[in-house]
Amino acid sequence: MPKITLLQKIYGSNKPEDFQEAFNELFKQLKVKTEICGVTPRGWLQIKLSGEDQKFALNYLQKHFGLCPEKLENLTKFSTIRGRITHLGKSKTQLRVDIGIFKPKNIDAVVPLQNLQAQLLDGKKFALRKIIELFGLAENFPLTVEICGAAQENGTISAVLSEQQISTFSNWTETLLDKLLVFGASLPAVEYAVKKSGYARNVVEIETLGFLEHAVTCKLGTQAVGLIPKMGKLLPAALLTVFSPTKIIKLRG
Known part of the structure; x- marks a missing residue:
């Protein structure tokens, strides 16, 4: 089977081979071998499958992790796909999302500011930087979008x-x-940081959004921003942001 590209990015201080053991454990009951091949220039993880159960393993990966479409022809209007925010902060009028199209060239999805205002803030005219702050958006934030236009010459699609x-x-x-949203750290690293920092009693759960993206849900009355100093020291290579429901509700009015 040719190598496949997962809708999972590896970036920062993390290496593709760090995840080989996880794949071995995932498919240990199957007659299949997984081999990590590396990443694409934009960080999408590529692997090869071989063995009797490779088709079953492929279906599992597609369902639980997603596969990059790689080519524009593999997407249609109204397709939904879970990409990663990219080039954050380089535009004041749109949010750019890497949706795994890189053959023969990169094509990113773009979500206009007015759509974000309508979909997230009941149409209130907040600047993009404020929306980014409110929702804890960051580079590599996993975001599911719906394609609603044709590809443009500038390498984007609405x-x-x-x-x-x-x-x-x-x-x-x-x-x-x-x-507390964590970008650029594995789940074991985040679990260790929560325990080592002494914040385990303040945390309800750790929700995995991707291989290197996680949402640490705080107990009622605990402000996520208060976890950043200690957690940041324990996860020096990770980026930490905050999703604050009370601030969102207040600004919505």
């Missing part, structure tokens, strides 16, 4: 947030629980 993504943000907000 999109909006998918219903699934809007639902995720709504559910996070309704809990009223702060989330």
Whole structure:
């Protein structure tokens, strides 16, 4: 089987081979061998499968981790795909999302500011930088978008947030629980940091958003921003942001 490209990025101080053991453990009951081949120029993880159960393993990977479409022809209008935010802060009018299209060239989805305002803030005219701050958005934030246009010559394609993504943000907000979002660290590293920092009693759960992206849900009354000093020291290569439901609700009015 030719190598496949997962919708999972490896970046920062992390290396592709760090995840070989995890794949071995994942498929230890199957007659399949996984071999990590490396990453694409933009960080998407590539692997090879071989063995009797390779088809089953491929279906599992597609369902649970997603596969990069690689080519534009593999996407259609109204397709939904879970990409990663990229080039954050380089535009004041749109959010750019790497959706795993890189053959023969990179094509990113772009979500216009006015759509973000309508979908996330009931149409209130907040600047993009404020939306980024409110929702804890960051480079490599996993974001599910719906394609709604044709590819442009500048290497972009129009999109909006998918219903699934809007639902995720709504559910996070309704809990009223702060989330500390971690980018660039493995789950074991985040679990260790929570325990070592002494914040285990302040945390409800750690939700995995991707191989290197996690949401640490705080207990009611605990502000996620207060976890950053200690957690940051224990995760020096990671980026930490905050999702604050109370701030979102207050600004929505």
